[in-house]
Amino acid sequence: MxxxxxxxxxxxxxxxxxxxxxxxxxxxxxxxxxxxxxxxxxxxxxxxxxxxxxxxxxxxxxxxxxxxxxxxxxxxxxxxxxxxxxxxxxxxxxxxxxxxxxxxxxxxxxxxxxxxxxxxxxxxxxxxKMIKRPFGCSWVEVDGAVHRFVVEDATHMKSKEIYGAYEILVNHLKAEGYVLNSSFSWRD
Missing domain, CATH: 1.25.40 (Serine Threonine Protein Phosphatase 5, Tetratricopeptide repeat)
Known part of the structure; x- marks a missing residue:
């Protein structure tokens, strides 16, 4: 029905x-x-x-x-x-x-x-009420394996490497004059 x-x-x-x-x-x-x-x-x-x-x-x-x-x-x-x-x-x-x-x-x-x-x-x-939006999620296929990424998730086996690469990218962007919008940041 x-x-x-x-x-x-x-x-x-x-x-x-x-x-x-x-x-x-x-x-x-x-x-x-x-x-x-x-x-x-x-x-x-x-x-x-x-x-x-x-x-x-x-x-x-x-x-x-x-x-x-x-x-x-x-x-x-x-x-x-x-x-x-x-x-x-x-x-x-x-x-x-x-x-x-x-x-x-x-x-x-x-x-x-x-x-x-x-x-x-x-x-x-x-x-x-501390209501939060559902976290964003994305998938990527690398060498035939599908990897799922959720915002603020640290359970992926290579999460330290991923966050490290993210920090490098952010630093490069800052060096080029990009200002991070902290109100939209997914990391505190």
Whole structure:
């Protein structure tokens, strides 16, 4: 059912999505967090955030994914102030033991950015909660072997050599006048 709803979301096929909701109601399919999130996402992407809200509001025990889906849905439809207002309700969410995560904050920061509101409160909360972005990752093939590199990872067997080469490159760049943007640096 979730895959079908995802397909309806992707194709913005509102008619089939509505049929699936009727099917869920008639067959009494229990609404778990995954199914609720898929329904909210589908209705939001198809442009009916009112029904998305009704589905969200009707869930007794709200988990984090539905919160994130409804906030993202408001942002996608240009309802930035509503997304921010909904985030303010996350204090109620926190009382139930569910904590906002990076996806929550990205949605609200996006709403702040698009609405012209200052996102400093959000940035401060991200820092206070010590929420970090997922680390970047890359792969390289050398002599038929694939090597995976994750930012700040020191577990690779040649990590000392790699970081040494990195330092040499940075020193060469500095000698040529390049100034490292420390706010973007992946190493402290």
């Amino acid at each position: 979730v895959c079908l709803l995802y397909t309806c979301s992707t194709l913005c096929n509102y008619g089939v999505g509505r049929f699936l909701l009727v099917f869920i109601d008639v067959d009494k399919i229990p609404l778990n967090a995954i199914l609720v999130t898929a329904l909210i996402d589908m209705y939001s992407k198809c442009g009916d955030v009112e029904i998305a809200w009704r589905i969200f509001d009707g869930v007794f025990c709200k988990k984090l994914p539905p919160w994130n889906a409804i906030i993202a849905g408001y942002v996608q439809r240009g309802l930035f102030e509503e997304a921010i207002d909904l985030y303010c309700l996350t204090k109620a969410m926190e009382r139930t033991g569910v904590q906002p995560n990076d996806v929550t904050f990205i949605g609200v920061l996006s709403a702040c950015n698009h609405s012209g509101l200052e996102g400093e409160r959000m940035r401060r909360q991200v820092k206070e």
